[in-house]
Every structure is written in C-alpha cells, then in structure tokens.
Amino acid sequence: MSANAIEIRNLRKTYRGRRGEPAKEALKGVDLNIPAGSVFGLLGPNGAGKSTLINILAGLVIKTAGKVDIWGFDQDVNPRQSRAAIGVMPQELNLDPFFTPREALEVQAGLYGVPKSQRRSDEILALVGLEDKAEAYARTLSGGMRRRLLLAKALVHHPQVLVLDEPTAGVDIELRQMLWENVRRLNAEGMTIILTTHYLEEAEQMCDEIAIIDHGALVARDSTANLLARLDTRTMIISPEEPVAAPPAAEGIEVTARPDGALAMTYHAGRTSAEAVLAAVRDAGIRIRDVRTEQADLQDVFLDLTRSR
Ligand code: ADP
Ligand code: MG
Secondary structure (H helix, E strand, O other): OOOEEEEEEEEEEEEOOOOOOOOEEEEEEEEEEEEOOOEEEEEOOOOOOHHHHHHHHOOOOOOOEEEEEEOOEEOOOOHHHHHHOEEEEOOOOOOOOOOOHHHHHHHHHHHOOOOHHHOOHHHHHHHOOOHHHOOOOHHHOOHHHHHHHHHHHHHOOOOOEEEEEOOOOOOOHHHHHHHHHHHHHHHHOOOEEEEEEOOHHHHHHHOOEEEEEEOOEEEEEEEHHHHHHHOOEEEEEEEEOOOOOOOOOEOOEEEEEOOOOOEEEEEEOOOOOHHHHHHHHHHOOOOEEEEEEEOOOHHHHHHHHHHOO
16 A cells, blocks of 8 residues: 555546537546545645545446555455445435435445445444434435434445545535534544635635646645745725725726725735725725735636746
C-alpha cells in the first residue's frame, strides 16, 4: 500500500448524449493523488464533474478511459478489493422506500459480504443519530434523516476511504454539525475522507488538501493553506448616505457601482488594509451608512486562478 489512498491517472468520462443530445465530456483527463489519512476537498462549480469522478470511484459510473487505484487496488484488475476499500455517501437521496433504516443497513452489509457476526448496524445508526428510527417506515424519514442513513450505509463495510458528495448542501445546522463531527472522528481513527462542497469556508475548516475541478479538468491542487493564501481577495460593500457622484480611486482597490447604489471595493488583503479602503472612501467625501464584507467564494477562487494563469 502506497501513501496514497487514491491514485487517478488520465481519467476520462464521456456521457453518451441522450435523445439526440450531443455527447458530454464530463472528465477530460484528470490526474490526482489523494494521500491516505487526509481530509481531502474536491471543489468546483455545478457541472464541473465532481459527482462523475466520485461515482467512478464508487463503481456507479463506468469510466471511458484512465486508471483508478483505490487503496492500492486497480479498479479494473481487482474490482472487488477496490470496491471494498471505499464507501460513498451519494449526492442524490436514492433510498429504497420499503426498507427501515436497520433493514437498509443489513441489505447493504449483505451486498458487501460483511458476515453477520461483524455487522454493527445499531452502532452505526447511533453514530449518525438514527437509533430511535431503526424500525421507522422509510417514508416517515425527513430529508435530514435520509442523509444520515446514506452516511450510515457508506460505513457498513468499514471502508478505509469515505467519500461524501455535497453532504451539507441544503442541510440544517444540526445535521451539518453531526456530519462534521463524524468526519473528524472517523478521520482521527485513520479513515481517509474525500468530500465535495460548494462552501469554501467549509473546505477551509475541514480539508487538509484541496483540488479544484472546472469543466472536467483539474485547475488547482494544493494544501488548503497554500490555496487560501492565493485567494486573499476581499470585497467591502459600502452603502453611502447619498448617491455617489465621484467614486473613490486608490491604488490596489477596484471599485464597481452596484445597481442599488452601493460601492463594491475589491482588494487584496495581503497588499491593502481594510483601513486603507475605508480611508479612500472617506477621502472621496462619501458618508458611510453601512459597511459589510463579502467572503471570497468559489467563484472568486476560479476568477483568481484563471486570472493568474
Ligand atoms: P458536478 O457534480 O460537479 O456538479 P457532474 O459530475 O454531476 O458535475 O456533471 C458533470 C457534467 O456531466 C455536467 O455537464 C452534467 O450535465 C453531465 N452529466 C452528468 N451525468 C450525466 C449523465 N448521466 N448523462 C449525461 N450527462 C451527464
Ligand atoms: Mg455533483
């Protein structure tokens, strides 16, 4: 076993066009190593190819070309071992409505060949906070509970690598915290975690390393700290007391007027201080009614990365 939990070489996926639609090249030759023991973030906008990549790892989507090793097992040479090494919590809530949570875990364990004596369904249900719902009718489960159940299913065969596809998109705070607690605990126990997310802040808090994918190609791959250091763009939104006649102008600050009359002041925190931005506003004779800042989001990351290339 090498130091990488996952090794991906020249991975390509072209979806056949449905009903006269053109074929879609979702992955255009991705090379990626994911270190064992890490929490690894796969980021990218909608349609970038994140789920395609993850579903190929999970064996749910058949790759068009390339090589995928999971825990040292080539997916094509050792499909059973490579599949056993990975558990995936998918983005879609694809649960069988006729199983209770406990039954769903038992069925999943059966699919992965986990012997009855090694099954830990109740323990796993407790881990995700579903112990009270073990025998519930699936149709009575809320969206959040279904997500918990998907995480539980991904864990039944004790995989070395756990993959979470947009686990926190649209979930409430309690569930988000439960997910992150579990991610931290499982990682501390040695599990490699791969997750996709839209939320840069989340990636910042959770991930040791990050890859950014856009239009089916990798555009960045670095430690979270290095990546964020490259993204020190800040935007300060100034709402003026009166309409602004002459916008402020200062070295290192880009000013754009918003339709509501506010000024968006974009600057690099490493080179320009917030104080200097406010001073430029005051120097232009603008009285400030309100100030707020906008967090750099994934969009800024892309803009920044494509600008610097
Ligand atoms: P992401 O998870 O980053 O949002 P996806 O991997 O779901 O991206 O999709 C990547 C691209 O492939 C998108 O353009 C999407 O429309 C397309 N795609 C995904 N699944 C299919 C499919 N089953 N058939 C055809 N095109 C697909
Ligand atoms: Mg997706």
